[in-house]
Amino acid sequence: MNVYDGQRIASMLRGRGYTQTDDYTDADIIILNTCAVRAKATDKVFSALGRIRTEKKPDAIMGIVGCVARESGADAFKRVPELNFVLGPQSYHKLPEILDNPDIKLLNIDLGGLEKFDEMPQMDASPAVAYIPIQEGCNHCCTYCIVPYTRGREISRPFDDVVRDTVHAANTGAIEICFLGQNVNGYKYTDDSGKIYRLSDLIDAAAKLDAIKRIRFTSSYPTEMTDDLIDMFRTEPKLLPFLNMPIQSGSPDVLTRMNRPYSLDLYIDIVDKLRVARPDVQISSDFIVGFPGETDSDFEQTLAIAKRIKYINSFSFKYSPRPHTAAALMPNQIPEKTKSERLYKLDELLNEIQREFNESCVGKIMPCLYEGPDKTGRHAVYRTPYMQQCIVATLDPNSPQMANIEITAANKASLRGKII
Ligand code: SF4
Numbered sequence: 001m002n003v004y005d006g007q008r009i010a011s012m013l014r015g016r017g018y019t020q021t022d023d024y025t026d027a028d029i030i031i032l033n034t035c036a037v038r039a040k041a042t043d044k045v046f047s048a049l050g051r052i053r054t055e056k057k058p059d060a061i062m063g064i065v066g067c068v069a070r071e072s073g074a075d076a077f078k079r080v081p082e083l084n085f086v087l088g089p090q091s092y093h094k095l096p097e098i099l100d101n102p103d104i105k106l107l108n109i110d111l112g113g114l115e116k117f118d119e120m121p122q123m124d125a126s127p128a129v130a131y132i133p134i135q136e137g138c139n140h141c142c143t144y145c146i147v148p149y150t151r152g153r154e155i156s157r158p159f160d161d162v163v164r165d166t167v168h169a170a171n172t173g174a175i176e177i178c179f180l181g182q183n184v185n186g187y188k189y190t191d192d193s194g195k196i197y198r199l200s201d202l203i204d205a206a207a208k209l210d211a212i213k214r215i216r217f218t219s220s221y222p223t224e225m226t227d228d229l230i231d232m233f234r235t236e237p238k239l240l241p242f243l244n245m246p247i248q249s250g251s252p253d254v255l256t257r258m259n260r261p262y263s264l265d266l267y268i269d270i271v272d273k274l275r276v277a278r279p280d281v282q283i284s285s286d287f288i289v290g291f292p293g294e295t296d297s298d299f300e301q302t303l304a305i306a307k308r309i310k311y312i313n314s315f316s317f318k319y320s321p322r323p324h325t326a327a328a329l330m331p332n333q334i335p336e337k338t339k340s341e342r343l344y345k346l347d348e349l350l351n352e353i354q355r356e357f358n359e360s361c362v363g364k365i366m367p368c369l370y371e372g373p374d375k376t377g378r379h380a381v382y383r384t385p386y387m388q389q390c391i392v393a394t395l396d397p398n399s400p401q402m403a404n405i406e407i408t409a410a411n412k413a414s415l416r417g418k419i420i
Contacts, residue, residue: 001089001180002066004131006033008116009065009092011123016099024052029061029099034068036146038320042068046079053082061085061102065092067150070109071323077105089151090136093119111137111152117161122168128176128369128401130169134162134202135181140221142248143259143326144288144319147182154182156189159197163205166212175401176214176369177206184217185224200228207238213402214238214369214385219286220245222262225270233278240385241278242313245270246286250305251298254291257330264305271309282357282386283309287316289346290339292330294319299342306349312357313387316346351412358388358410365420366390368405382417390415 009031010020024030030052035041045068056062063085064076070088077083085098088109093116098106114136137152138145166177179202181187187199199217206215215238222245232239247267249255255262274281287302306314318339321328361384368382373395380392380399390405391414405417 001131001133001182002033002035004133004180005066005089005092007123007127007131008120009033009095011125012095012120014124015121016096025055025057027056027060030056030063031095032064032066032068034064034066036067036071036150036322038317039322040320042071049080049083053080056082061098063087063098063106065089065095067146070150071146073109074107077107090116092116113152113155114157117157117165122165123172126169126172126174128173128371129178130166130174130176131178131180132162132165132169133157133180134184134187134199138182139186140183141259143257143330144291144322144328146322146325149324151182154186156181156187159189159191159201162202166202166206167209170206170209170211174212176216177212179203179206179215179217181217182219183221183224185220185226185229198226198228200226200232203232203236203239207236212238213367214240216240216242218244222247222267222270225274227273230270230273230277233274233281241281242284242386243274243281244284244286244313247305247309248286248288249291249294249298250301250303251294252301254294254298257293258288258291258327267305268308282312284313284387285309285311285315287314287346288319289316289342290319290334292319292327292334293332294334294342299345303346303349306346306353310353310357311350312354314350316343316350318343355410355412357386358412358415361386361388361407361415362410363407365404365406366417368403368417370399370401370403384415388415389413390417392417392419 021027032045034045061084063083065087066089069086076086085106087094090112091108091110094108135154135156137154138147139154141148185199189197203215206212271283366384368384368390371381371383374381378395380395382390382405384390403419406420407415407417409416
């Protein structure tokens with residue numbers, strides 16, 4: 001979501017004559033687009049601001065947008081007096097106000113809903129992977145999560161608006177569409193005639209566009225995985241066989257305290273249905289270890305579900321207490337050392353499963369999307385349908401954007417392959 005927000009802001013600034021620089025000491029405007037999901041992310045924002053304020057050009061405009069802006073509000077100006085603006089994740093369309101009046105202090109952390117989508121100009125050009133937000137906010141009040149506070153209640157965007165943005169992306173360079181939402185598969189829009197649109201309808205509309213070769217969506221909530229959506233994995237070949245569906249913990253007790261009211265049986269049932277619909281589908285998850293009250297036995301159940309589902313490309317984190325959340329006030333907070341030990345164990349397991357999966361890909365031919373040169377500038381990086389990074393040894397300036405690649409080698413982090 002932040003990548004998308006950043007692209008919209010960059011496009012708007014280009015429209016006003018700005019160009020992008022990687023050197024903030026030379027910038028006329030500096031914007032930190034921020035994430036508040038963990039305390040560490042918030043801390044990094046303020047430490048970066050401390051550095052930037054002493055090194056930036058004296059008259060450069062500096063501000064923060066996103067969830068840390070919403071979390072900190074006016075307090076951010078007290079902590080960093082050089083800040084010119086603090087704009088929440090639903091207010092960054094107000095940026096032109098500060099560009100027109102750089103002498104004011106602009107604070108807006110309102111939860112304005114969908115205004116930003118209408119008020120920001122369309123992007124000038126789409127990257128090959130176009131992120132298209134289809135909703136804002138979340139109604140699942142997971143007890144550890146700050147998102148309902150920073151992004152507000154869930155609102156689905158009108159179907160026609162999402163289709164308009166998808167067509168625009170396809171016409172301006174997109175090859176892959178990634179529909180975005182905090183609870184993306186809960187998308188539900190009712191038009192004036194009473195017709196209800198779901199995520200499956202959006203996938204269907206995107207698949208009809210010739211320029212679009214790949215479609216995915218993130219992030220899914222298990223109980224919103226409706227049959228029409230599962231069926232899309234059977235019927236729509238452009239929908240990638242890869243799904244992020246966070247389970248967070250394998251312990252029913254922890255899930256209850258997290259206020260994630262699904263049983264492991266239900267979760268496994270959904271995965272089984274997906275695998276019947278699309279036998280090559282792979283699932284990714286997010287995990288939180290060291291949630292308040294998590295026992296060794298709870299943690300063992302998390303390891304057990306990870307082994308059973310064989311998650312790939314997953315994200316695991318130590319529980320981080322966040323303001324405005326119920327879990328931050330729960331008793332039995334877990335010591336950092338225990339959290340670190342559990343995270344290490346879980347990561348070892350997830351890495352091992354990833355390595356096994358990557359190795360199982362050797363010899364296969366996969367349609368992959370060109371991402372760009374690698375860090376050395378000598379090799380081309382492609383993304384497989386499972387979001388694995390695949391390095392192709394030669395970098396052709398005319399690298400095809402979509403290529404069939406034979407996977408020739410694998411390790412736990414990436415694949416190697418050759419275009420055939
Ligand atoms: S479903 Fe996701 S975004 Fe919504 S409250 Fe839970 S963790 Fe946060």
